[in-house]
Amino acid sequence: MPPTIVKHRIKTVSPSGTWLVSGRGQVGYPGAGALGSRGRLRLAWRRLSGVATFLAHAVASRGVRGGRLSPTRNQTGGSMDLDGSEQDPVCVGREDDIKKSERMTAVVHDREVVIFYHKGEYHAMDIRCYHSGGPLHLGDIEDFDGRPCIVCPWHKFKITLATGEGLYQSINPKDPSAKPKWCSKGVKQRIHTVTVDNGNIYVTLSNEPFKCDSDFYATGDFKVIKSPS
Numbered sequence: 282m283p284p285t286i287v288k289h290r291i292k293t294v295s296p297s298g299t300w301l302v303s304g305r306g307q308v309g310y311p312g313a314g315a316l317g318s319r320g321r322l323r324l325a326w327r328r329l330s331g332v333a334t335f336l337a338h339a340v341a342s343r344g345v346r347g348g349r350l351s352p353t354r355n356q357t358g359g360s361m362d363l364d365g366s367e368q369d370p371v372c373v374g375r376e377d378d379i380k381k382s383e384r385m386t387a388v389v390h391d392r393e394v395v396i397f398y399h400k401g402e403y404h405a406m407d408i409r410c411y412h413s414g415g416p417l418h419l420g421d422i423e424d425f426d427g428r429p430c431i432v433c434p435w436h437k438f439k440i441t442l443a444t445g446e447g448l449y450q451s452i453n454p455k456d457p458s459a460k461p462k463w464c465s466k467g468v469k470q471r472i473h474t475v476t477v478d479n480g481n482i483y484v485t486l487s488n489e490p491f492k493c494d495s496d497f498y499a500t501g502d503f504k505v506i507k508s509p510s
């Protein structure tokens with residue numbers, strides 16, 4: 282008897298625990314009805330092993346803290362979940378220096394950030410672009426719709442310095458003669474707080490409990506600069 286082909290949902294999991302591929306495929310397992318009792322046992326064992334492997338993967342990628350699963354910052358669905366000490370401001374340099382260079386990079390509590398000095402104001406954000414991890418510290422600053430934005434050097438996404446919003450242009454397809462309008466995708470890049478005290482620049486990490494796309498690239502394998510061990 283030819284093997285029965287059953288439809289099966291295929292999912293692939295990345296090391297960080299994020300679903301990368303989810304689609305329909307055909308797998309050549311015979312249907313359970315076509316198996317004898319030993320075959321059914323083998324199939325059940327295979328499925329059980331798959332579940333155990335998935336759970337082990339999920340625990341490894343999320344980390345266990347105090348015996349409880351706790352979200353890590355490289356998951357797009359999680360919040361920042363900072364410890365109290367990670368909310369302390371960190372001195373990243375001197376005001377005189379950033380005024381000359383107009384940008385600097387720093388590691389703040391193990392998170393890479395870029396600090397811009399633009400038109401008399403300081404802005405700090407995650408260094409890796411929310412789109413695909415591009416190095417924002419190498420981008421140009423330009424105004425769009427009157428809002429200063431960092432333009433990612435990789436695919437030219439525009440991110441507002443003040444709020445971390447992703448901007449895009451749209452036109453009304455029903456009215457092609459209309460001028461394209463700038464629109465916001467919402468906050469995509471996590472913005473941190475910059476303070477100046479006695480000529481020193483301090484960065485305090487954002488602890489806003491919302492899902493921010495740039496969190497995915499802010500830790501783990503995607504780091505630009507490895508912190509000193």
Ligand code: FES
Nearest residue numbers: 410413415433436
């Ligand atoms: S990585 Fe920044 S625009 Fe694609």
